Each structure stands twice: as structure tokens, then as C-alpha cells.
Amino acid sequence: MSNSIFQSSDDPWENGWATNDNGNNNSTSANSNNLGSSPSIPIYGSGSTYITSSQLLNTNDDLDDELEHSQQITNIPESYLKVHSALSERILSVNDLETLIFDKLIAHEYFNNLQKLRILDIIYDNNLLxxxxxxxxxxxxxxxxxxxxxxxTGDFVTLRFKLNKLPEFSSAMVDLLIEFNDSSNNNDFIDPLNVNSPSEKGLDPILKVHSSTAGGLLGGTNNPNGDPSSSDNYVDNSYMNKYVTEIRDKFKPLITAFDLVKIKEVPEKEGLLFKHINYIITHDLKLNTTTPAGTKKVIRRYSDFVWLLEFLLEKYPFRVIPGLPPKKFTVGSSPDSQFLQRRRRGLHRFLNQLVKHPILREEPVVVTFLTVPTDISTWRKQAKIDSSIEFKGEKISTNFINVIWPKIGVEFLKNWSSAEHSITKLIEVWTKIVLLVERYEKRQQQISYDNGKFVEMLNQFKTLNTRIYPNENEVLLGENANKDDINLINDSLGFIGEFFNKSCQSLIDESYSINTIILEKFKNYLDYLYSLQELFERTKKLSINNIDLLEKRIKENELRYNKLSTEDAEVKGTDLAKLRQIIINDKQEIFQQLNRDWLIKNCCFEEFLMFQETQYLISEVWVDWSKGRFKFSEKFMGLQENLNNEISNDMPLSR
Known part of the structure; x- marks a missing residue:
């Protein structure tokens, strides 16, 4: 049954193959039979060379005792010490061992490739990892x-016999092995964009327990429990603060310059039934070192945005990726202009969120999408686009495993779980807030419309009221009456109409500000919430591994190997070799999946840290909303005050 690094016991990151702590290690007893003269292939369990997630976090001496072979070299040749001192930090896997030692020795004819393969078999067969x-x-x-x-003579039996009488390397050979230059360093690099699969490059994802390096860097050895009571194991909080701050500083989601990327509709008719909308995208961004300065302008269609999103989801599934507004067109129907405006604004938010993300903005496909004027569909047919996952071929940082995760992992898991359980309700509440803001904006539009009606009705009333309140009939009005009262009333009604006219324009301005700026900021934050929710869902689906199935198959094949090698004398050596290779391949696959699990943790950890910066979007939107309402209220109060001054003393209340 497949496991997910997000689903297992109390630790959603556990991958289901922790060590057996109950003392009943059946795998050890099953592995008691020797394969001829050499030790048997270890059955997966506490005696295995596999490093589980919990073991990787354990830098105590017990781990070394568990993994290290029972027989120690006490008389280490001086040349070996020199090579180990020079290369131990660079050789983290069998792939590194081949590149930095074996390939050099073969190139200088110290021995041949067949001898190399024989030694590699001995390494795997006898737990020298x-x-x-x-x-x-x-x-x-x-x-x-x-x-x-x-x-x-380079076999395991001879090695055991001569363990403390091993031959020295010549000085020329030592110089060859410890020589460092740029070209050799480049050979170690595995480009995750150009490697079809880790195994094709011989990647051996054995994860090194690197507590000594962490201790040298931080002034003490790693403490997997993060217990500050031990001075030797204490990781300085200033280092952790610096690490977290550097990640969060990469992401600045505030919309202080919201128009980083601008987008405008350009309708274009194609055919008899369909009307396609093109979008002109303009910006002044310098997305990488090769893009020129100045304004860039490209034309894209909605389908191009859809393709870009699909590409990003395939390559960066464990990143917070913004979503797109819906297409919502039916065949033969005319698109609603209001909906087109909402979709354009949604695309605008998508692009601006994209260019704010420190990883996604550096993606070559994103740069091309925003800078190359070529039609995207044409470019896709010609370009070689690598959509493999972003960390393909990459090895997890030992610093993350041995320093960062032990210190902050428990807190992160707790916060991740809490956020995952709360995100749906939070989206629901914020969506209602957005709807209320939209209703407020629509009410302002209605009030503005009503104010315009006030002006129209007051003008009609002024025209008609002089017919029932004549101002020239001396008999009816009386000798001493003020004949101009109705005119004074109508003049004041004119001031009232002017007030409604000015307040109408003020309401229109406020409605426009809410609709185009404030409401977009509310929706921008909502987009981020949805993006985080989708990250949670993708992670649960895509973090699945089949380590438990591989483990079961390895145990079965090891038992079969032991049985065939000891009981069936007619079994050919090639059959045993094939079975052994299957076991080795499954072991390597487990290491690769474990490495991938750690890379997913690292990626999600970074994204969750960066997402913390979006809390300031809440502050930004309400501060802007408050400033806007205060400015409107101040302007409206000024209009009210002017109206009061105009009509209070001028409108007659009696003769």
C-alpha cells in the first residue's frame, strides 16, 4: 500500500519505514544465514543500511554504532587520512565516489572498469554505506x-584479513585524488533540468548524516530535539532567525506597486461563431540578467494563460501557484462585458502574483511568456520545454535535515496541520467579506443614481411650483408680503440640487475606487488563500510513495537469495546476480523516494514561510479601505457643511 509523507501516524511527513523499536527484530533472525563465505545481503530493518527519516534527524553516537560495521580499522594508512580529509565533504553518494575516485583512477590506468564494478558490488553487498x-x-x-x-585481491575476505595492514597509496595517486579544479567540480553537478531521471546519472540518494558539519558551522553538534539545555547540542536561535528571515524576505506580496504588469483587452473576431479576446500585456520588469531594460509588450490569449498554469502545476506542484479566472463562455453566446472585466482583472492578479514569487518569476517559461512577442502556440511547437519537477536530480541539503528540521520541524508540522484544517473556513469567511464589500460598492452606485434623480426631480419641481405660488399677483400676496419668497426657496432648492450633483460625483469616485482598487485587493488576498488550499490538496495527492511495497519486495527477494545460494546448488551465478541487482535497484529506489520526500518537505516549508508574508495584505487592504472612506467622508461632510451654510439663513420659514 502506498504511503504519503503527509499521511502516517501523528507525523504527516513520516513515510512509513521507521526503525523497529520493540526489540522483536525478525529481519535480523531471517538474515542469519551466510551466503557462502561472505556475509548475506542484509534484510531491511534495524540492521539495514537504510536511513529513515527519524534516523536522519538522529546525530547521536547510537546511529553511527548502528550503521558502522562491527570491525574497525585501527591502523589507518597516512595516505587514506589525506584522501578522507580532502574528499569526505564532497563524496556524499556512490555517484560522487565513482566520479571523484574511480573514474580518475581508471583514466590514469591504475585499474580498469571491471575492477571498479567488482568493488562497487562489494560495497553494496557488505554494507559499506x-x-x-x-x-x-x-x-x-x-x-x-x-x-x-x-x-x-580487492575482495571483502582479503580486506577483513588485512584490515590493519592495508597498502599505502603512492604520493602521485594521492595528489591525483585530492586534486581540485573547476572542471572536476563541474562533473559532480547534476543539472535537474537536463537529467531524464536520477538513476541515469548514477545518482545514489544516500543521505549523509552531517552533524559534524552542522556543529562546525554553528559552534556545536546538532540537537535533533532542539533542546537548549545541552550546550553541545544547542543550535543558536540567531542562526534559525536568519534562515527564516532570508526565506521570508524573498517574497513581497504587498500591492504597493500593483501595476507591475498591466493587461488590456483587445477583441479580435475569428470565424463566424467565435469571438476570441486577446490581451496586451505590458510591463517594465527585468525578470533575469538577460532580459533587456525598458517596456515589454506581448499579446496573449486566455488559452495561453491556461497552458502556462498547467505547466507551472506540473513543474512546481509544491509551490503556492495563483489560479486563473474561469473561461465561462458557451458556444455561440456573446460574452458579457462585466464578466470580461472580471476575467481581465483575474488575469491581472494572476500575472502580478506570479512575478512576485521569487521562484516562479525566474522560470524561463514565465520569462518567455512575459517578454517574447512570438505567438505562444507557435513557440511551444519549436521550443524544448522541460516540465519535469523542479527538484528532479537534486539531493536534499544535509543542513536542512540535521540543523533546520530538528529545530523547527515540530512547530512547522503543527502549524501546517492547523492551517490545512482551518483554510476552508477562513476562505468561507473572507469570501463573505468580499461579497459585503461588493454590496457596499453597489449600494454606493445606487445612492449615486438616486442623487442624480434628486437633481432631476428638484429641477422639475422648481419649474412647476411657481404656478401654484405666484410671485406677481399683488392682491393674493398682500400688500406687505415678501413677493420673492418662492424665488428664494427655488434658489435654495438649486443649492440642494448642486449638493446632490456633487455628492453624486463623489459617490461615483468612491465606487470606482472600491471596485478597481479596494475590491481587487480583497480578491487578491482571497486568491492567495485559495492557492494555499490547493497546495494542501496537491501535496496530499502527489507526496505518495511506495516505500512499503519496495521494502516488502526487498525482504522477499533477500530471503529468496539466501535460500537459492545455500540450498540450490544448481542455480546459475547469473541468476543470483540478476536477483542481487534487483535488490540493489529497489534499495536505490527507496533512497531516491526518501530523498524526494525530504525535498518536498523543504519546498513546502519554504512556501509556508513565504506565505506568512501575506498576513500584511490584510493590513494593507483595511488601511486603504479606511483611508478611502475617511477621505470620502471628509469630502461629503464638506459638501454638507457648505449646503447648510447656503440654505439655513436663505430659505424663508415665515412671512
Whole structure:
């Protein structure tokens, strides 16, 4: 059954293959039979060379005792110490071992490729991994030394026999191995964009326990429990604060310059039944070191946006990726202009959120989408687009495993789980707030319309009222009566109409500000909430692994290997070799999946940290809303005050 790093026991990141702590290790007893003269292939369990998630976080001496071979080299040749000192930090996997040692020795004809393959088999068969354990490293150097000293003697039995009498390397060979130059360093680099699969490059995702490096960097060894009571294991909080701050500083979601990217509709008719909408995108962004300065202008269609989003979801599934507004067109129907405006604004938010993300804005496809004027559909047919996952071929940082995660992992898991359970309700509440703001804006529009009606009705009333309140009939009005009262009343009604006219324009301005600026900021934050919710859902689906199935198959094949090698004398050596290779391949696959699990943790951890910056969008939108309402209220109060001054003393209340 497949496991997810987000689903298992109390730890949503656990991948289901922790060590057995109950003391009943059946795998050890099942592995008690030896394969001829050499030790049997270890059955997966507490005696295995696999490093589980919990083991990776454990930098105590018990881990080394569990992984390291029972026999130690006490008389280490001086040349071995020099090689280990120079290369131990660079050789983290079997792939590194081949590149930095074996390939150099073959190139200089110290031995051939067949001898290399034989030694690699011995390494896998006899638990000489991980390479972070110094004793394993020295034994591998011993195998190399024996093979060079006398070809054919570089086997595990001879190594055991001569463990403390291993041959020295020549000074020329030591110089060759510890030589460092840029070209050799480049050979170590695995480009995640150009590698079809990690295995094709010989990637061995054995994760090194790197507590010694962490201790040297921080002034103490790593403490997996984050317990500050131990001075030796304490990780300085200033280092963690710096690490978290650097990640959060990369992301600035505030809309202080909302128009980083501008977008405008350009209708274009194509055919008899369909009307396609093109969008002109303009910006002055310098997205990378190669894009020129100045204004860029490209034309894109909605379908181009859809393709871009699909690409980003495939390559960056564990990032917070903004969503798109719906297409919502039916065949033969004419698109509603109001809906087109909402869709254009949604595309505008999508692009601006995209260019604010520190990782997504550097993606070459995003840069092309925003800068190259070529039609996207034409460009896609010609370009070689790599949509493989962003960390393909990458090895997890030992600093993240041994320093960052032990210190902050528990807190992160708690916050991640809490956010995942609360995000739906939070979206529901904020959506209602957005609807209320929209209703407020529509009420302002209605009030503005009503104010315009006030002006119209007052003008009609002034025209008609002089017919029932004559101002020239001396008999009816009386000798001493003020004949101009109705005129004074109508003049004041004119001031009232002017007030409604000015307040109408003020309401229109406020409605426009709410609709185009404030409401967009409310929706911008809502977009981020939806993006985080989608990240939670994608992670649960895509973090699945089949480590438990691989583990089961390895155990079955190891038992079969032991049985065939000890009981069936007629089994050919090639059949055993094939079975052994299957076991090795499954082990490597487990390491690769474990490495991927850690990379997913790292990626989601960074995204969750950066998402914390969106809390300031809440402040921004309400501060802007408050300032806008205060400005409107101030302007409206000024109109009210002027009206009061105009009519209070001028409108007659009696003769």
C-alpha cells in the first residue's frame, strides 16, 4: 500500500519505514544465514543500511554504532587520512565516489572498469554505506589499495584479513585524488533540468548524516530535539532567525506597486461563431540578467494563460501557484462585458502574483511568456520545454535535515496541520467579506443614481411650483408680503440640487475606487488563500510513495537469495546476480523516494514561510479601505457643511 509523507501516524511527513523499536527484530533472525563465505545481503530493518527519516534527524553516537560495521580499522594508512580529509565533504553518494575516485583512477590506468564494478558490488553487498561513516570510507579505500597492489585481491575476505595492514597509496595517486579544479567540480553537478531521471546519472540518494558539519558551522553538534539545555547540542536561535528571515524576505506580496504588469483587452473576431479576446500585456520588469531594460509588450490569449498554469502545476506542484479566472463562455453566446472585466482583472492578479514569487518569476517559461512577442502556440511547437519537477536530480541539503528540521520541524508540522484544517473556513469567511464589500460598492452606485434623480426631480419641481405660488399677483400676496419668497426657496432648492450633483460625483469616485482598487485587493488576498488550499490538496495527492511495497519486495527477494545460494546448488551465478541487482535497484529506489520526500518537505516549508508574508495584505487592504472612506467622508461632510451654510439663513420659514 502506498504511503504519503503527509499521511502516517501523528507525523504527516513520516513515510512509513521507521526503525523497529520493540526489540522483536525478525529481519535480523531471517538474515542469519551466510551466503557462502561472505556475509548475506542484509534484510531491511534495524540492521539495514537504510536511513529513515527519524534516523536522519538522529546525530547521536547510537546511529553511527548502528550503521558502522562491527570491525574497525585501527591502523589507518597516512595516505587514506589525506584522501578522507580532502574528499569526505564532497563524496556524499556512490555517484560522487565513482566520479571523484574511480573514474580518475581508471583514466590514469591504475585499474580498469571491471575492477571498479567488482568493488562497487562489494560495497553494496557488505554494507559499506553510507559514505559519511569514516570507517566505511577507509574500507573502500582499502579495497582500492588491495586491487591496485595486487589485481584480484580487492575482495571483502582479503580486506577483513588485512584490515590493519592495508597498502599505502603512492604520493602521485594521492595528489591525483585530492586534486581540485573547476572542471572536476563541474562533473559532480547534476543539472535537474537536463537529467531524464536520477538513476541515469548514477545518482545514489544516500543521505549523509552531517552533524559534524552542522556543529562546525554553528559552534556545536546538532540537537535533533532542539533542546537548549545541552550546550553541545544547542543550535543558536540567531542562526534559525536568519534562515527564516532570508526565506521570508524573498517574497513581497504587498500591492504597493500593483501595476507591475498591466493587461488590456483587445477583441479580435475569428470565424463566424467565435469571438476570441486577446490581451496586451505590458510591463517594465527585468525578470533575469538577460532580459533587456525598458517596456515589454506581448499579446496573449486566455488559452495561453491556461497552458502556462498547467505547466507551472506540473513543474512546481509544491509551490503556492495563483489560479486563473474561469473561461465561462458557451458556444455561440456573446460574452458579457462585466464578466470580461472580471476575467481581465483575474488575469491581472494572476500575472502580478506570479512575478512576485521569487521562484516562479525566474522560470524561463514565465520569462518567455512575459517578454517574447512570438505567438505562444507557435513557440511551444519549436521550443524544448522541460516540465519535469523542479527538484528532479537534486539531493536534499544535509543542513536542512540535521540543523533546520530538528529545530523547527515540530512547530512547522503543527502549524501546517492547523492551517490545512482551518483554510476552508477562513476562505468561507473572507469570501463573505468580499461579497459585503461588493454590496457596499453597489449600494454606493445606487445612492449615486438616486442623487442624480434628486437633481432631476428638484429641477422639475422648481419649474412647476411657481404656478401654484405666484410671485406677481399683488392682491393674493398682500400688500406687505415678501413677493420673492418662492424665488428664494427655488434658489435654495438649486443649492440642494448642486449638493446632490456633487455628492453624486463623489459617490461615483468612491465606487470606482472600491471596485478597481479596494475590491481587487480583497480578491487578491482571497486568491492567495485559495492557492494555499490547493497546495494542501496537491501535496496530499502527489507526496505518495511506495516505500512499503519496495521494502516488502526487498525482504522477499533477500530471503529468496539466501535460500537459492545455500540450498540450490544448481542455480546459475547469473541468476543470483540478476536477483542481487534487483535488490540493489529497489534499495536505490527507496533512497531516491526518501530523498524526494525530504525535498518536498523543504519546498513546502519554504512556501509556508513565504506565505506568512501575506498576513500584511490584510493590513494593507483595511488601511486603504479606511483611508478611502475617511477621505470620502471628509469630502461629503464638506459638501454638507457648505449646503447648510447656503440654505439655513436663505430659505424663508415665515412671512
Amino acid at each position: 553510507p559514505l559519511s561513516i569514516a570507517n566505511n570510507f577507509y574500507q573502500i579505500l582499502g579495497l582500492i589499495g588491495l586491487e591496485i597492489d595486487s589485481p584480484g
